[in-house]
Amino acid sequence: MTSRRNRRTWAAAVAMVVATAVAAPTSVMGASSGGPRPGAETAGDTVYPAYGNGGYDVSHYDMRIRWAAATKRIVATTTVTAKAKHGLTGLSLDLARNLKVGAVRVDGRVAATQQAGHKLRIDLPRVVRKGATFRVKIGYSGRPRTMQDPDGSSEGWFRTGDGAVALNQPVGALTWFPNNDTTRDKARFDVRVNVRSGLEVAGNGNLVSRRTSNGRTTWHWRMGRPMSPALSMVGIGQYDVDRRRGADGTPFISFTDPKLVTPATKTALRRLPRMLAWLESVYGPYPFGSSGLVIDNVSSGYALETQTRPVMPGGADPSTTVHELAHQWFGNSVGPRDWNHIWLNEGWAVYSEWLWAHRQGGPSPHRAFRRTYAAHPAGDDFWTVPPGNPDRPENLFHSAIYDRGAMTLQVLRERIGSSAFQRLAKRWLRDHKYGTATTAQFIRLAEQVSGKQLDGLFEDWLFAPERRPAISPTRVEQVARQPSSRPQSGRFVQIVHGRDKTVAVAGLRLSRSCDGDRVPELAATDPGRGVGVRARGQANSGSRQLRRRAVRRLPSAAGGAGEGAQGAAPQHRRGGDRRL
Numbered sequence: 001m002t003s004r005r006n007r008r009t010w011a012a013a014v015a016m017v018v019a020t021a022v023a024a025p026t027s028v029m030g031a032s033s034g035g036p037r038p039g040a041e042t043a044g045d046t047v048y049p050a051y052g053n054g055g056y057d058v059s060h061y062d063m064r065i066r067w068a069a070a071t072k073r074i075v076a077t078t079t080v081t082a083k084a085k086h087g088l089t090g091l092s093l094d095l096a097r098n099l100k101v102g103a104v105r106v107d108g109r110v111a112a113t114q115q116a117g118h119k120l121r122i123d124l125p126r127v128v129r130k131g132a133t134f135r136v137k138i139g140y141s142g143r144p145r146t147m148q149d150p151d152g153s154s155e156g157w158f159r160t161g162d163g164a165v166a167l168n169q170p171v172g173a174l175t176w177f178p179n180n181d182t183t184r185d186k187a188r189f190d191v192r193v194n195v196r197s198g199l200e201v202a203g204n205g206n207l208v209s210r211r212t213s214n215g216r217t218t219w220h221w222r223m224g225r226p227m228s229p230a231l232s233m234v235g236i237g238q239y240d241v242d243r244r245r246g247a248d249g250t251p252f253i254s255f256t257d258p259k260l261v262t263p264a265t266k267t268a269l270r271r272l273p274r275m276l277a278w279l280e281s282v283y284g285p286y287p288f289g290s291s292g293l294v295i296d297n298v299s300s301g302y303a304l305e306t307q308t309r310p311v312m313p314g315g316a317d318p319s320t321t322v323h324e325l326a327h328q329w330f331g332n333s334v335g336p337r338d339w340n341h342i343w344l345n346e347g348w349a350v351y352s353e354w355l356w357a358h359r360q361g362g363p364s365p366h367r368a369f370r371r372t373y374a375a376h377p378a379g380d381d382f383w384t385v386p387p388g389n390p391d392r393p394e395n396l397f398h399s400a401i402y403d404r405g406a407m408t409l410q411v412l413r414e415r416i417g418s419s420a421f422q423r424l425a426k427r428w429l430r431d432h433k434y435g436t437a438t439t440a441q442f443i444r445l446a447e448q449v450s451g452k453q454l455d456g457l458f459e460d461w462l463f464a465p466e467r468r469p470a471i472s473p474t475r476v477e478q479v480a481r482q483p484s485s486r487p488q489s490g491r492f493v494q495i496v497h498g499r500d501k502t503v504a505v506a507g508l509r510l511s512r513s514c515d516g517d518r519v520p521e522l523a524a525t526d527p528g529r530g531v532g533v534r535a536r537g538q539a540n541s542g543s544r545q546l547r548r549r550a551v552r553r554l555p556s557a558a559g560g561a562g563e564g565a566q567g568a569a570p571q572h573r574r575g576g577d578r579r580l
Helices: 004-023 026-030 263-283 318-326 343-359 365-375 399-416 418-431 439-450 455-463
Strands: 056-067 074-084 088-094 100-106 112-116 119-128 133-142 146-148 154-159 164-167 187-196 200-203 206-213 216-227 234-237 240-245 251-256 294-296 311-313 334-336 435-437 476-480 491-495 509-514 520-526 531-536 550-554
Touching (some): 088 133, 100 112, 119 133, 187 200, 187 234, 200 216, 200 251, 234 294, 240 263, 263 318, 263 343, 311 318, 318 343, 334 343, 343 365, 343 399, 343 439, 365 399, 399 418, 399 439, 399 455, 439 455
Parallel strands (some): 056 187, 251 294, 334 435
Antiparallel strands (some): 074 133, 146 154, 164 234, 187 216, 206 216, 240 251, 476 531, 491 550
């Protein structure tokens, strides 16, 4: 029988095919699938079907940009190195219409072009065979600017008081360079920006060189790991540059507007290596070779996880900083195959905020979950957007994508246990490192790692619209158990705190364990029936002790003492930084 998830996956596949067919030009759809043809003018994204392109995979962008402070204009060339996925007679790239295209050459040969909307169409001077690597060099110029998203936010090239900052998510990269604007086509980048001497330039990855000649300086940044165009950035301005190294030698280069250099900012930069080291202890090795922040007076209204060097408008508070750093694993190293899967970025980033807050002495992730749940009663707009299917651009950055995504992870952790949850996180990051992935792949891996059927959990927390999932106030769940080979030697009563409600379970064997929240768990098992009840205590945020939680031993019929009743739960340390 087809599961609910399989039906969803099949329906999503049909929807994607339909969307692609609608978005693709008639000439492309009508072309023979076997012979050379123009590449599609869509990548088939569910949320942004008009962006991205088909027929090729980009492996490298080489960008050379000259920026004039007086006119705010750029004169630039971008060379795109790509491999043909089928025989190509033409292709398209995404580029803003206000940027004027000059000469375009393909493998040194002049190519005819046409700008239509945000598409740059290129007629190849000769057919590129399937599997062949080719290079397209595009000259262009103009005054880059921002574009507005359906949710009212802006992205792209932001002008600042002394320069500019480029923030591209989700499809703003086209405002300043031609590219295949889709999450699924990652590439390596070399970006050279030439500016008046006295200005600094921030970028992704490692600073290769900085050369000055005739009063102008060229900054060369290299992103040697795959990166989607949405995560690329440049920052131009008069910056205070902070250089330091982590304990493992990782270089940190941060750029701060001098007006924003405050004690709080200095603390944030000093704390950065420690934050990154903690994230490594949780998720595994940092996937890139350098890190840092760009702190500028940019009018975006949001911070962004630009690869290796997040951009923070106005300042860097701890919660936002750890959120954007967590994205280097979730969203950057492992990106969403489609914008419909963005909860895999934002849910994990918010969950990382919860983990960091708990490490600093704040509430546990379970307590954060409860508070978020209580803040959104049934009927709240929060429950109208399912994180696993935002579907429309205006929903892409809805609070449900962030917070309900994190809530999904906490529910999953409580269902499968912290040990399996930690294995899942690290396996996910390892299996899809430097690539892209989907929600369906995450669900399959969660079921594989845990050995549990999780359709109902993900249906409730990721996909169900207009419905607030129910949760148990006592967190007591019926769980399958294997019959115990040890004889039952006593009767026990388990008292569980949960909104001052007491649940008693008699005639069951008790065992105690501790999950990654450092919250003790007592499992009561009936050896004869092979079933039991598991209850988890609620941690006191100050002492980390169980609150209103005890186990009381009752005499058995034979008057013997029961096994497993150890009295009051032990106190647990606040450490455990190397576990989720």
